[in-house]
Amino acid sequence: MWNYTEAVHDHFLRPHNVGPLEGANAVGEVGSLACGDALKLYLKISEQGIIEDATFETFGCASAIASSSVLTDMVKGMSVEDALKITNKDITNALGGLPKQKMHCSVMAYDVIKKAAAEYKGVDMESFEEEQIVCECARVSLATLKEVIRINDLKTVEEITDYTKAGAFCKSCIKPGGH
Numbered sequence: 001m002w003n004y005t006e007a008v009h010d011h012f013l014r015p016h017n018v019g020p021l022e023g024a025n026a027v028g029e030v031g032s033l034a035c036g037d038a039l040k041l042y043l044k045i046s047e048q049g050i051i052e053d054a055t056f057e058t059f060g061c062a063s064a065i066a067s068s069s070v071l072t073d074m075v076k077g078m079s080v081e082d083a084l085k086i087t088n089k090d091i092t093n094a095l096g097g098l099p100k101q102k103m104h105c106s107v108m109a110y111d112v113i114k115k116a117a118a119e120y121k122g123v124d125m126e127s128f129e130e131e132q133i134v135c136e137c138a139r140v141s142l143a144t145l146k147e148v149i150r151i152n153d154l155k156t157v158e159e160i161t162d163y164t165k166a167g168a169f170c171k172s173c174i175k176p177g178g179h
Helices: 006-013 062-075 088-094 100-121 142-152 157-164
Strands: 026-032 037-045 051-059 133-135
Touching (some): 037 062, 051 062, 062 100, 088 100, 088 142, 100 142
Antiparallel strands (some): 026 037, 037 051
């Protein structure tokens, strides 16, 4: 079994900012129920672009709940532009770490910010990233893969799968030879 930090335990057992948010003017959704993790982020953003409130709903494990909970704490009071700079490393650091097999939960939280910001700005995701989905079963985009590999200095397919769940299920996105 995994050793979770005290912060992960706290956010899992007593998650902050749970449930739909009345008056939300931005909502982002990521993940896939087929892979067992999905996250919906609700933001209430002021006319000045400041995130006044944030809540979430998630379907997933302790790490998914903790990552979502800490994300909502982090973004409150930030500008949308600053929230877009949050990475999965920031989320993981705020939790004091996650097991490598659960890093995809921090990536899911990182990814949902872009989805909510795109809705708020009234633009397609292509404005923020290449929305080319490379792993259909886990709903992972090419841009997310590139960013997560860069940010976390990933070197192997196994590491990429741990961080994104790409290639974890039907394996149709993994080319023969493991490249």
